[in-house]
Amino acid sequence: MWKFIFISLTTLAVINVSAVRSSLMNIGCYADFNLGSPVMNDAVTNISSNTPEKCASYCTSLSIAYSGTENGNECYCSEVPPTVKSDFCTTPCAGDSKQICGGVNALSVAFTTIPSLPATNSTKRGLCWSWNNNVSTFAFFSPSSIPWLYNWELWDPRPVGIYSTAEYIPMCRTAANAPKILYHLSKCNAKRLLGFNEPDLPEAKGGYYISPYDASVLWKNYIEPMKTRCNMTLGAPAITSSTTPGMGIDWLQQFFGNCTASECSFDFLPIHWYGKSLKNFQKHVTKVNELFPNYPLWITEWQFTGFSVVATTNLIKQAIQWLDAQNYVERYAMFAPKEAARMNSMPNAAMITDDLSGLTNAGKIYAGLL
Known part of the structure; x- marks a missing residue:
């Protein structure tokens, strides 16, 4: 209903x-x-x-x-x-x-009367690819227009020859993943490495919480060495947009206080946002840029919630045109190239049709086809 x-x-x-x-x-x-x-x-x-x-x-x-x-x-x-x-x-x-x-x-x-927005393409766009996505759905996207992907893991999800010209970016998602970085990336087989995924989110809310101090220790021991060893570009931990004390920007500022320039380096800043307003999305992204102007932003998860398919699709089109126009937004990956049943309570934003036969309108917009 x-x-x-x-x-x-x-x-x-x-x-x-x-x-x-x-x-x-x-x-x-x-x-x-x-x-x-x-x-x-x-x-x-x-x-x-x-x-x-x-x-x-x-x-x-x-x-x-x-x-x-x-x-x-x-x-x-x-x-x-x-x-x-x-x-x-x-x-x-x-x-x-x-x-x-x-x-x-x-x-x-x-x-x-609503002015029609043209279809757009931008190589800023990437795919946040769940580990259990159907491999066949890679065919709905073009690596020439969406040239990078990540999957919240340290291992590449693509079979040989599938979407192979796109850049795969590994992620150290949790504290438990940190000691495994060298095993997966010993051959320096990646140019970039994403840091922890929402370490500010408490376990009670479904997260894998890491304190700012513990995250800084793990960074120094396992992530920072990859810059020296492989000359990897490093993305800071990806925080939620929560304004609760100890979460979101507050967590990140505490982390930076423990992981200072003499011991830690960050080349770009990934952030996440979910909400009900384009204006709030723009406001949050702008605020993060104002607080951390020295870091290019990557919005590695974002989506609108609580709207119909039509309204969600319209918001997506406006959002990607805005993101494309912001010079400080280096890359972004919209949640998510999945069918509705696997969209984590956001079925109206699904990019893949329920029968896995093609793209929804949201998917077509993201792929630059609509």
């Missing part, structure tokens, strides 16, 4: 009412039967100062053309309009009592 949640608009979009007002076209009042899910269900939010213009601005920030207000303060978005007319749009808008914002089971629907 389709599920939705109401999310505060302030976390999702910056309202640009004046830009929307000039292109907004009201198309009428339509019934919303609320039988399990809203009629307009690509995105949903609750706006305390709701107006048709503010709702439309929220929807257009997701590249969704149809917006609908209901019960004064509710806002719904859809790629297609409702079909059943209603006479019950009588509720004043929460943000302007002179305007009507739907009613009980009734939507005041508007249409806004």
Whole structure:
């Protein structure tokens, strides 16, 4: 069953009412039967100062053309309009009592023209390839347009001759992996090495936590020597976007305090982000760059959560165009080239179709085909 949640608009979009007002076209009042899910269900939010213009601005920030207000303060978005007319749009808008914002089971629907974004390609893009991905799905991507991959491991997941021209980048994912680095990379068979994966995430939340001090000791003993031995480019530990004390940026700053320039070197800074807003994604990436301006950024995991397939796909297209335009973002890998069932509660962002026969629209966008 389709599920939705109401999310505060302030976390999702910056309202640009004046830009929307000039292109907004009201198309009428339509019934919303609320039988399990809203009629307009690509995105949903609750706006305390709701107006048709503010709702439309929220929807257009997701590249969704149809917006609908209901019960004064509710806002719904859809790629297609409702079909059943209603006479019950009588509720004043929460943000302007002179305007009507739907009613009980009734939507005041508007249409806004959405500019089409062209397909893009960027060699910044890589694949975060799970160890249990079906090898056949490599065929859906081109190493000329997505020229690197990693798999959270120290061993290359590709059979001989498959996606072979792409660069494989190993990762020391956990503390237990650190002593195994030399075994896997004794022949200096990689140019780059990714550090620990989300060492700031507690085990209670599914992570492999490493304290900043312990991580610094492991780095000095096992990771830093690979720069001397093999001249490898080293990526710092990839942190979550959590703002909880001891996690995210706070963890990284503590780690850098224990792993100083005289003993540790870092050539780029990988980060992760999952959330519900393009603006928040941009804000987080920008903040990390401002705090650590000397390091190129790699966003090695990122994705939007809580939206429909359509809204998620639209956000992905906007996000990759923004990432491509940021000079300090050196590389990024979107989560994930998988089918919906293996997307860790993010099925609407799957890049591979359920039957493993091809790419979803999200996958086509990432591959530069749509």
